[in-house]
Amino acid sequence: MKAVILAAGMASRLRPLTLHTPKCLLKVGDRCLLQRSIDALVSNGIHEFVIVTGYLHEQIEQFVVSHYGESISVRFIHNDVFDSTNNIYSLWLARPEADGEEILLLDSDLLYDPQIITRVLSSDADNVLTLICHPLGEEEMKVVIGPDGKITEISKTCDPRSAAGESLGIERMGRSYTAALFRTLEPMMLNEGLQNVFYEKAFERLITQGHTYHVLNVSDLFSCELDTVEDFETAKQKIPAELY
Numbered sequence: 001m002k003a004v005i006l007a008a009g010m011a012s013r014l015r016p017l018t019l020h021t022p023k024c025l026l027k028v029g030d031r032c033l034l035q036r037s038i039d040a041l042v043s044n045g046i047h048e049f050v051i052v053t054g055y056l057h058e059q060i061e062q063f064v065v066s067h068y069g070e071s072i073s074v075r076f077i078h079n080d081v082f083d084s085t086n087n088i089y090s091l092w093l094a095r096p097e098a099d100g101e102e103i104l105l106l107d108s109d110l111l112y113d114p115q116i117i118t119r120v121l122s123s124d125a126d127n128v129l130t131l132i133c134h135p136l137g138e139e140e141m142k143v144v145i146g147p148d149g150k151i152t153e154i155s156k157t158c159d160p161r162s163a164a165g166e167s168l169g170i171e172r173m174g175r176s177y178t179a180a181l182f183r184t185l186e187p188m189m190l191n192e193g194l195q196n197v198f199y200e201k202a203f204e205r206l207i208t209q210g211h212t213y214h215v216l217n218v219s220d221l222f223s224c225e226l227d228t229v230e231d232f233e234t235a236k237q238k239i240p241a242e243l244y
Contacts, residue, residue, distance in 0.1 A: 001048075001121075003041045004098050007034065007108035008054025008082040008090045013228055022056045023226075024108035025063060028235050029244040033109055033226070034060065035067065040114035042072065044121055046104065049074040050097040052090040054082025081195075088199040092182075092189045099182040100175050107169035111235055112223040113243060116170060119216060126174030129154075129213035132223055133165035140166040141200055143215065150212045154200045164215070167200070168223055171213065180211045 011023035018026070024034040031039070038049070049072055053060050061076050068074070075097055079090045087107070104120065120128050129143070129151060136142055142163035144153035154167060173181065184205050188194040194201065206212065222243060224235045 001046055001102045001104060002050055002097065003046050003048070003104045003106060004050045004052070004091070004094050005034070005037065005106050005108050006052050006087050006090045007060055008052055008057075008079040008085075009087070009109075010055045010083060011109070014226075014232070017229060017232065018055075020056075022060055025059060026226075026232065028111055028232070028239060032063070033111060034063065036112075036114075037106060037108065037110060038064070038068065038072070040112075040117050041104070043114060044117045046117075047072050050077065050094050050103075051075075051108075052077045052079055052093055054079040054090070085195045086197055086199075088185070088197050088201060089189065089195040091199045091202075092185050092195075095182050095185070098178055100179045102175055103173050103178060105171045105173060109226055110169055110223065111226055111239070112168070112170075113218075113221040113240075116168070116218045116221050116223065119218060119221075120170060120172050123172070123214065123216060125214035126172075127177045127211070127213045128172040128216050130168040130170045131165045131215050131217045131219070132168050133217065133219045136160035136163055136166060141169075141198065143167050145215055150214060151203075152207065152212075154203050154207075156198070165217070165219070168218065177206070177211055180206055180209060184209070 007024045011018040025032045057078055077093050142158050144162050145164045146152040184202050222240055
């Protein structure tokens, strides 16, 4: 299984922290966010990585090579229009490495307990989406679940009252799902001009084709959203001592 990590964004809401440093290289404790994710994945037996970079990409590439060397296999893919596209386009660029493959898809700016990865990989389901439950507003990527436990809607615009929680940003995808995903992404990217939306837009289209996720609630394990400078200060206070 490969880990596909999306790390192209500018994180403008985190300025001045991200003026000269990509968000994924910001530190909480003695490790940056990207290092924490790679370490969590390696400790769970994943050694093959695809990292889609954009903003300040040289720093990310140099960090990974210098810290991990040949202990992992990594393919860097550069999104050279990172300043005018969203994560759906970065995912699209990963097609040569991910189409028809088993993958874990992760946002690069997550701070979370490595046990979340363990649980995702231990699931019997081919397609798994991690969920965290807390009071929801307009900003969160909200998840609506049907009676069978599968996702029926995933978007920022759905009614918070109907949502079970927020998507954490870690998804496991089987081979048939990734094949369907990139078939769906192709017209979205090449014909419809949807390069600047969230990749969950493709997930919603796949639901109508019969492809969806089983939901894994990981609310009992630590995770933290890191969108603002205040979020980073809060994370330093909230992160459990054993993860620091």
